Amino acid sequence: MSEATVILKKGEGRTIKAGGSWIYDNEIDKIVGDVEDGAIVKVEDFDGYPMGRGFINRKSKITIRMMTREPDVVIDDEFLRNRVKAAWDYRKAVSDTSSCRIIFGESDFLPGLVVDKYEDILVVESLALGIDIMKPKILQYLQEILAEDGINIRGIYERSDAKIRLKEGLPRTKGFLSEPFDTKIKITENGVKYNVDVENGQKTGFFLDQKGNRMAMQSLVRRMKAAGENVKVLDCFTHTGSFALNCGLGGADSVLGVDASELAVEQARENAELNGLSDRVSFQTADVLDLLPELIEKGEKYDVVILDPPAFTKTRDKIKQASKGYREINMRGMKLTRHGGYLATCSCSHFMDYETFTAVIGQAARAAHVRLRQIEFRTQAADHPFLWSGDEAGYYLKFYIFQVLEER
Numbered sequence: 001m002s003e004a005t006v007i008l009k010k011g012e013g014r015t016i017k018a019g020g021s022w023i024y025d026n027e028i029d030k031i032v033g034d035v036e037d038g039a040i041v042k043v044e045d046f047d048g049y050p051m052g053r054g055f056i057n058r059k060s061k062i063t064i065r066m067m068t069r070e071p072d073v074v075i076d077d078e079f080l081r082n083r084v085k086a087a088w089d090y091r092k093a094v095s096d097t098s099s100c101r102i103i104f105g106e107s108d109f110l111p112g113l114v115v116d117k118y119e120d121i122l123v124v125e126s127l128a129l130g131i132d133i134m135k136p137k138i139l140q141y142l143q144e145i146l147a148e149d150g151i152n153i154r155g156i157y158e159r160s161d162a163k164i165r166l167k168e169g170l171p172r173t174k175g176f177l178s179e180p181f182d183t184k185i186k187i188t189e190n191g192v193k194y195n196v197d198v199e200n201g202q203k204t205g206f207f208l209d210q211k212g213n214r215m216a217m218q219s220l221v222r223r224m225k226a227a228g229e230n231v232k233v234l235d236c237f238t239h240t241g242s243f244a245l246n247c248g249l250g251g252a253d254s255v256l257g258v259d260a261s262e263l264a265v266e267q268a269r270e271n272a273e274l275n276g277l278s279d280r281v282s283f284q285t286a287d288v289l290d291l292l293p294e295l296i297e298k299g300e301k302y303d304v305v306i307l308d309p310p311a312f313t314k315t316r317d318k319i320k321q322a323s324k325g326y327r328e329i330n331m332r333g334m335k336l337t338r339h340g341g342y343l344a345t346c347s348c349s350h351f352m353d354y355e356t357f358t359a360v361i362g363q364a365a366r367a368a369h370v371r372l373r374q375i376e377f378r379t380q381a382a383d384h385p386f387l388w389s390g391d392e393a394g395y396y397l398k399f400y401i402f403q404v405l406e407e408r
Contacts, residue, residue, distance in 0.1 A: 004033030010046040023064035055130025059169030065111035094382040123204040155181040221250030241268030248281040292332035311349035330364035350396040373403040
C-alpha cells in the first residue's frame with residue numbers, strides 16, 4: 001500500500017507552522033490514498049508544500065501527530081532508535097538519571113509517549129494510536145541503549161490508563177510488559193528515599209517533575225537552620241510526602257504534611273520512617289480547603305508553607321473557577337505564614353498560564369494584606385523539557401518561592 005497524503009485547508013495548520021506537532025480534524029481538506037489509522041502519512045499544505053510526516057487517527061480530534069518535518073525522511077527502525085538515543089543523551093547531560101523521565105512525548109519528538117525510569121524499572125504511558133504501534137520497538141531500543149551504559153532494566157510496567165486514551169478510540173490499560181516484579185520500587189532523589197508504587201500511584205507512580213523544586217525547598221530550610229532559626233513547616237497536598245521529607249532532611253524542627261487521601265498519607269508515613277524522620281515529620285489526613293481556615297482560626301503560624309495542589313482545571317473553559325480556587329488557598333497560605341516566613345506555591349495546570357497564575361497570587365496577597373518578596377520562580381525539572389512554539393507538552397508547572405511580609 002502506497003503512503004497516503006493529507007492535504008490541509010487553505011489558511012489552516014497554524015499550530016504546526018508555529019512549531020507544534022498536532023493537526024486537528026477541522027484543519028484537513030482531504031486525504032489522498034487509502035490509509036489505516038495509526039499509519040504514517042505525508043502532510044502537505046493546500047498548495048502542495050511538504051509539511052513532513054506523522055501518524056494519523058481519524059477517531060481523534062487530533063487527527064495527525066507529526067513525527068518529522070523532513071518530507072523525505074523514512075520513519076523506520078533506525079529513525080526510532082535515533083530518537084530514543086537523543087532523548088537519553090539529553091537526560092544524561094541535564095539530569096540525575098537514577099530516576100528520571102527519559103521520554104516526554106512531543107518534547108522528544110515521540111508524540112504521545114511518556115517513559116519514566118525508576119532505578120532499574122521503566123514505566124510507560126502511551127496516549128496515541130500511532131505511538132502505541134511503535135511502542136514495542138521504542139522500548140526495545142531504549143533497553144539496548146541503556147544497556148550500552150551499563151544499565152540493565154529489570155522490568156517494564158505500563159500505565160496507559162488515562163481517560164484521554166478513550167478520545168483516541170483506545171482502551172485504558174495497565175499491566176506488566178515484562179516478567180512480573182514487585183511494583184513498589186525504592187528510589188532516592190535529593191538524598192530522600194521513597195517507596196514508589198508504579199502500579200497504583202498517581203500518573204506513573206511519582207511526580208518527577210518537581211525534583212528541582214523539592215531540592216530548592218530542602219536548601220532553603222537548610223540555610224534557615226544554618227542561620228539559627230527554628231523552622232516549622234506546613235506542606236499542603238503532600239501526596240506521598242515529598243516536599244515534607246525534603247524539608248525534614250534539610251533540618252526542619254517540625255513538619256506537618258496534609259493530604260485528603262488516606263492511602264497517600266500512609267505511604268508518606270512509610271517514607272518518613274524509611275528516612276528516619278518520623279520524629280520530626282508527621283502527616284494528617286484532611287481536606288486542605290477545610291483545614292486551612294481551622295488553622296487560621298486557631299492562630300497557627302508557620303515558618304514555611306508549601307502549596308502543591310492538584311490541577312484545579314484540565315480544560316480552558318474552567319479557568320475562572322480554577323482561579324478562584326488558587327486565590328483562596330494562596331490567601332489562606334499567606335495568612336498562615338509568619339512575618340518574614342516563606343511561601344512556596346505552584347500550579348501544575350497547563351491551562352493556568354504564567355500570567356494568570358501570577359495575577360491570582362497578587363490578588364491573594366492583597367486579600368491577605370501581605371507583601372510578597374519574590375525569591376525565585378521555577379518550573380518543571382529539566383527531564384520534562386518543553387519546546388518553544390510547541391504548545392502540546394508545554395510550560396505547565398509554575399513554582400514560586402516568596403518571603404511573606406506583613407504590611408507595615
